[in-house]
Amino acid sequence: MFRHAKEFIDNKIDRRTFMAKLRDVGVSSVGAGTIASSLSIPTANAARSGEKPEQSTFRENLTGGELMAEFLIEWDVPYVFGLAGSEEVGFLDALVDRDKLNYVTCIHENAAMAMADGFSRASGKTSIVNLHSVAGAAYALGQMVSCYRDRTPVVVTAGRQTTEYRGSNGFLEAPNLHKLPSEYAQWTWDVTSANTITETLRRAFMLSEAPPGGPTFLTFSKDHWETNVEKAEIIPRSRSMVDTEVAAKESDIKRIADLLIAADKPMLFMDDDCVRHEISSEVQEIAELIGAGVSLGARMPCVFPNTHPHFCGNYGIDKELAQTIDCFWALGGHMFKVVNKSPVPWVRRDATTIHTSLAATEIGRNYPVDVGVVASVKATAKAVLKELKSRDLSPKDAKWVTDYTKSRRSRLDEKATREHDWAPISTSRLMKELDTQVADDALVTTELILSKYHLWDYFKIDHEKPFEERRYNHATNSGVLGWGIAASIGIKMGKPDKEVWCLTGDGAFNFGSQALWSASRYDVPIGIVIFNNGEYAANRKAQNFYRGRSSETGNYIGVNLKHPDIQYATMAESYGINGERVENPDDLKDAIARCRAEMGRGRPYVLDVRIERFDKGMDSEYYDYFSVADQG
Template sequence: MRPAEALLEILRSEGVTRIFGNPGTTELPLLEALGDATDLTYVLGLHEGPVVAMADGYARATRRPAFVNLHIAAGVANGLIGMLNARRSRTPMVITAGQQDRRHLLQDPMLGGDVAAIGAAGVKTAMEVRHAYDLPLVMRRAFAEAVRPPAGPVLVVIPMDVLEEDGAVTVPDRSPVPVHGRAPASEVGRAAALLAAARRPVIVAGDGIGRAAANGELVEVAERLGSTVFQQPMFDGVNFPGTHPLNEGMLAPRNTVVREALAPHDVLLLAGCQGFNPHHYTPGLPVPDGLAIVQVDADPADIGRHFPIDVGLVGDVGVNLRAVVAALGEQPPEAKARLERAAQATRDRVAALDRQARAAYGDAPLDPLAAAHAIATGLPADAVVVEEAITVGVKLRSVLRQDRPGSYVHTVGAGLGWGIGAAVGTSLADRSRPVVAVLGDGSAMFGLQGLWTAARHRLPVLFLVMNNGEYRTLKDTMDERKRTGVYTGLDLGPPGLDWLAAAELFGLEGRRVQDAGGLHALVAGAADLGGPLLVEVPVTAHGR
């Protein structure tokens, strides 16, 4: 078969049904081949940034590698922020990018450039196809590399003339990719002994738990130990049930805060967490002196990478945690007592936060905590929250009580403009679940073009734009640095952003929230949406 047809055949065999892209001239051979491929859907985006974010959301929801097609050097540059996010969040995807016809590359053609070099910083591996007969093997390697721990994006550059070469191309069979063996690590016994001897154990649940679908295994370990459980800073998903009494919430992304939270404990189980991803610099390590550490991770490069540990378990996270449970044996009385104390403390903390949030309910502009609470309590039972709201997002995390894996989606990569596209991809993967995207007004502006794709496919996504008219997180940081006064370049008005006009531009219905009760009702109705709805939520800079 011809090279472009061989490419499509490989996609089919790898389980791809959707191609996310924004095409140019170098993609014309692919588009021509797609004309006869009724089983493959081309999902068009108006900008490469949202396109890569769509693939990110789609891959996470389907738990399969997504496929993206970008146009040449400029397209890869535009999509680079999405690749960086996917790499940090370990989202598997294969990205192909066109290249100019090699027969005139020495003439510096328009849009030509070193495409692989441009994209290399944002992917696990970047490679270029030199001959048509190499295309099938390179693509097989790319899909295998995308899922091999640590998972992530892989870039394949394909010159236009390669897809148009004459002659038949042979497609090799797909080989299974051995991600992990099913045997636990050899140090499980030592790890269990260290944990069992703990008097004040603590667990940090990382995103490796959610990626491995090992939430149930971690719950068993936590209950067997009666251990406090924190989620890693700025976590990407539900790694521990939000309603579980041992859930202490999220650690803040600062070494001093993490160290203070861990200081009362004697043994730490670092589960699927490669590190604490600090945001602002604070001196010292995030772990206190004298804390014994057991680390479990799929990637051997992450074991002991950021600070010394006592025991490292490499391999399938769920398999290793099940082995730890078996080695721990029955729950000791002191663990049961710790669990009971934690349950009461959790009930008291949740009730106090609930009272505080409800007391702040009122008319727009809304108190940020009240807005977050109205969203969290209004969510339909099977909703997926896609969050890129920065300041309001932190408050949302404190009031969300989600238990179902996959019901919360974020990117620890923190490259702005991800949220709208990720919500589109999440909805494309499963239209049966309502998707509620909680977006900061500043971050939404980086990926606004993704709204058009939502409208084109009539996706039932509720886009909530938390509009405070400023880059609030930067102002807060300036205040912390004791350099207050003039906030240069941190306001989005005057004039302000007209979000209802933005909705109209891209073909969406738009509304503006008047009070906290109205926001709660809109969120509760997300399951009944027949298409996308953009809602502006005016919020104050600070709480009331």
């Protein structure tokens, strides 16, 4: 689909051929027409409506680097995230006299990529990252995977050897650098000349935003940024917009509505696409009309208000509930991104299955579908809701789901009561204390592995508040660690008026701690809370699942992080950031208050909270040890 989109944008195929190719991969005629219209420069549409389209601007006698800077300014891109290197000097030099374009220095490309990801999520704008050769691209690749999995639009650029020097195996040369992230990018390209820079950037932004969305990757020979260009066109942003709200065809909408109404126990399952497309209000209304439960994918942020009486949490944890569902609507790309394949299908084979996503290759990939629709989850949910309302239905009896959620809530509250005074601190206590003090409309980034469900269970996202006034949870479902701190910085840059928190495991914190430097330099007032259990708990769980010698002996390989015991507040202090360790549950309230006070003063703060471990092997203190000094 991406290749066909590029051919259409490049005028290599006409609209009719493009639509035919989309229909061949399962896109409806209506959807294909919407995508074609969204990728077209709307001169004809503007002419029909009597409005003159915005005209291009031109730049004369500028270097390629200056052209790139002018393009970004013209397109209202406020930040370039990166780590400067030698190949990019022509572009970096162009930033010296251009105050409208801010360079955000990061001390690791992992942080630059995640920061841009966070900024795009919060601001709704496609961001740009500037990397140094194969080294920078390789370091950034992990978080490019996160962008790709979450469909976040980010344009990534990398410098490489001068054109005339390429092929000599020079310093940091990579002959096929532009192909390096091809499995995790919507489009990759090696820029051919300085004269093509503005048009190639335009294409990269459009293809990054084109359904289903994700990063694009460009490489520039060093001389392209240094070469003088006599004249270049910058096509305006207004003529380069992509509409991602691709509609489903009417017959599919009616059939989805029929199946939902006919079901006794329908489930609305929110997955990948719901990171980029906010559909909680539509899902809430649909669930109330048809008496449906609402659940989330295992790797998802909490994109549905967890106070709602139809919220069932993570689908599949309760296998008994899963086996009672007779109609399952997957709203999003990947049905069940889990570590181990379930011995029985998570969706019963006799259940009616509906799957909607802009990612055509995911429809029906893991489970048979009765209605498979390549379309926007937002546009489809709105259309289904409209169809349901047009039938003048009385809300169906939802007793099955409200009884379930009340029982679930009771179990969770009883658990939190039992754990209230634990030391080390229980995760439920920590999350409830945060719930009490964090702002009602805060943006909360989570990079928690086994603790992530505690946010779903104990940190309220209020369904009675409108979307703009309630809390919002950001997370990545990629599984690539080191995303959270940098993403929180980008989120705060994208929404500077919001209170922003980062809740991260100690393992994930170690992968992304370099981002603290940028948080300190740029006075980014975020609260960073480390859920410190002193181990890679997910790895212990995996070794237990294997049921081998590690599980038998309690000697878990590569799990223990307490020898040496890392002092994270001291680490933060080395970056000029205040912080503290908390080990007593009664100290939590005041520590969180001190964190908020520091944020109010315009600075980040780190809370290192020692939390409990749970499940089999939680008491193990084994760690792999030998002394190299003793071998000398």
